[in-house]
Amino acid sequence: MNRQPNSDLETSQKRQCEDSNDQPRRVVHHFFNPDLAENFEITRPTGTGASGSATYILSRPYTTKKHILKELPRNLPLEKIEWTQMFSHWLRTSGYTATPIATPCRINGRSQQCFNPMIASDCDGSSWQCIEFMDGCPRKSPTTQDVQVAIEAIAALHCRAKSFPTPRPRELTGWQRRVRQLSSILCSPRIFPNKSNFSTTLSDEVREWCNQFYSLLRSPEVVRVLTRMTSHTMPTMKMPVLQDCWWEHILFSENGQTITGVIDFDSANRDDPAVDVSRLLGSWQTENALFTERLVDLWPEAFEAYTQTYHCKPDFSTRVQRLHDTAIICGLDRWFSWVLVENRQFSNMHWVIERIRRLFLATPHALKRLGAD
Structure with missing residues (x-):
């Protein structure tokens, strides 16, 4: 017997995966409810430097809060990302406020064997994380x-x-x-x-x-x-x-x-x-x-x-x-x-x-x- 979708949410996500070529918009739905996900403005950062991974800034009208949506390198073990997410979160909760925290997933397409609540898997097999956008500017030529x-x-x-x-x-x-x-x-x-x-x-x-x-x-x-x-x-x-x-x-x-x-x-x-x-x-x-x-x-x-x-x-x-x-x-x-x-x-x-x-x-x-x- 073929497995049936276990929820309307899963059915909706499958339809999005089949019908949409807008990958960042599709991935955002892993982390936010549909109303919020559709309301995000998705842009590419200007200074991507040597990054070989797709990276997007998520912003919404009437709020200054932003997020970073980032594809994870395929050659990087997900267990390593899990550890770095825990490390950043631990620093934040210990009082070091300058570190970003990863956003938990609403849904996750990965198998239970490698499930992590803050790493989303898209239908093309790519893995993504969504982390806080930290305000501030780097200094290229510092005093x-x-x-x-x-x-x-x-x-x-x-x-x-x-x-x-x-x-x-x-x-x-x-x-x-x-x-x-x-x-x-x-x-x-x-x-x-x-x-x-x-x-x-x-x-x-x-x-x-x-x-x-x-x-x-x-x-x-x-x-x-x-x-x-x-x-x-x-x-x-x-x-x-x-x-x-x-x-x-x-x-x-x-x-x-x-x-x-x-x-x-x-x-x-x-x-x-x-x-x-x-x-x-x-x-x-x-x-x-x-x-x-x-x-x-x-x-x-x-x-x-x-x-x-x-x-x-x-x-x-x-x-x-x-x-x-x-x-x-x-x-x-x-x-x-x-x-x-x-x-x-x-x-x-x-x-x-x-x-x-x-x-x-x-x-x-x-x-x-x-x-x-």
Whole structure:
């Protein structure tokens, strides 16, 4: 006997799935009742950067409250998203008000085996989450005070996060993954196909950067530096951190005196808190072409503010710098693979080109600092 729909709601949802090509509107019905779902204005955010996932802003007339509807990467385990949602919610309920909370589903098409009340499954097999929209603006070129305010907020998050009880399955730390990638760069020649999704002009430019980058990495002096890096060990700290603590994910109040939002928890995991400080300060350094300085020399007040809030070992600034400099090398290696080998498409390819260019320009300075490490 064929299974019959167990409710009018399920029948309505099935009809929507069959009859509508408006996927975001369709997915919204998983999270909100029909009257509310139909009343949302659905727009694309202007600054999607390197995101490869569909992302929409949900807003309604006569209210300032908004939501973010985001498709989850298909290669990301849903259990990982479940953990990040719990982590963000736990921070919020512990008094850290800058983290967004996920919206529960009204209905869920996934099987009970992998059911999660805050992850919706669409009829095409894609998974989605709906989270609070956090007000505020990121600072692309921050003042010294901006950097200090942001770092103090990250330190406060870390102070609370270390008490988060929910474990994660054993995984490699960020540094262990970095060492593995550096070893691969040293041992495996990079081979890139002749065709890509870029226009001819852009493709030629990116390929020239690519050729120069790997030619530099094959020089005897750089090989010695990278080989020495692969023998370094870093403390194995298994506390919850954001990992993708990019400058655009830190939102400031209008007067810049407080942080109103710390967003995009999808990459959160257990690791060394130096990862977040390295990622945030490093993203500001490369964004503003401040390539030559060590992070602690650029923003000594930020390091002092962090250590006053969160207790660190004496080698903290060294760990932060080593993570940043190797992230430049490994990040550029990944970007070349994504765009020249895998032909990945991103929502803003011009942003991608600019990101590759900045990492390329930062590479000689990162290698120089690593050589002196």
